[in-house]
Amino acid sequence: MNAIGTDSTSQKRSLLSISKLQAFLIHLTGSALVVGTLCAVIFFVWYPAPYFAAKGASGVLLVLIGVDLILGPTLTLILFRPRKPGLVFDLSVILTIQLAALVYGTTTLYQERPYYLVFAVDRLEILAYKDVDSSMIEYEELRRKPFIGPILAVASLPEGQDEFQRLLEETAFEGKPDIERRPEFWSPYANRSDDVIARARSLAELLERYPETRTEIS
Known part of the structure; x- marks a missing residue:
C-alpha cells in the first residue's frame, strides 16, 4: 500500500512540475511517434502504393489522425492546469478516447488491407x-x-x-x-x-x- 501511495504521489508531483505548454508538447510528441509509426506500417507494408488510394482508406486514417494527433493534444492544452482538481482523471479520459480511436482505426485498416x-x-x-x-x-x-x-x-x-x-x-x-x-x-x-x-x-x-x-x- 505504501508503494502504491508513493507512486501516486510522485505522479502528481511530476504533473505539478510541468507547464501547460510542456504537457501539450509531451502529449503531441508521444502521439506523433505512435501515429507516425502506424503510418509507416500502413503505407509501406499494408497498403504499398497504389493500394491506399485504390482502397479508399483515407477516411479511416484521417479520423485516427484527427483524434490521436490533433484532438488529444489540443484537449490537453485546454484542460491542463498543474493544480487543477481531477487533472489525472481528465488526462485519463483523453488517453482513453485516443486509445479507442487508435484501436478502431488500426483494426479497420488491418482487416481491409489488400490481401x-x-x-x-x-x-x-x-x-x-x-x-x-x-x-x-x-x-x-x-x-x-x-x-x-x-x-x-x-x-x-x-x-x-x-x-x-x-x-x-x-x-x-x-x-x-x-x-x-x-x-x-x-x-x-x-x-x-x-x-x-x-x-x-x-x-x-x-x-x-x-x-x-x-x-x-x-
Missing part, C-alpha cells in the same frame, strides 16, 4: 482477406501472403459448357459472387501471366475508350 489482387477476364479486383472463403483455395502459393503487398491471382472462367452454365445460374439466381471472389476459380499469377498480358491495354487505348478519366490520370 488478394485478382485479375478476372478484363478487370482487377483488390480484395481483403475477409472478402473470400480462403478454405476454397486450391494452390498452396495462394495461401502465403508476401510481407509487402497482396497475393497475385488470376480467376478463370470454367472451360466446359455445363460448368459455365452452372456458374451463370449461381451468380444470377443464387446470389453467389463472381469468379474474382471465388478462390476455386483462381490460379497463381505466375501460371496465367500470359493471359493477363494478352488482355492488357495501353494507356492511349484506355484514354480513347474512357476520355472522362483523362483529367484524373493527368
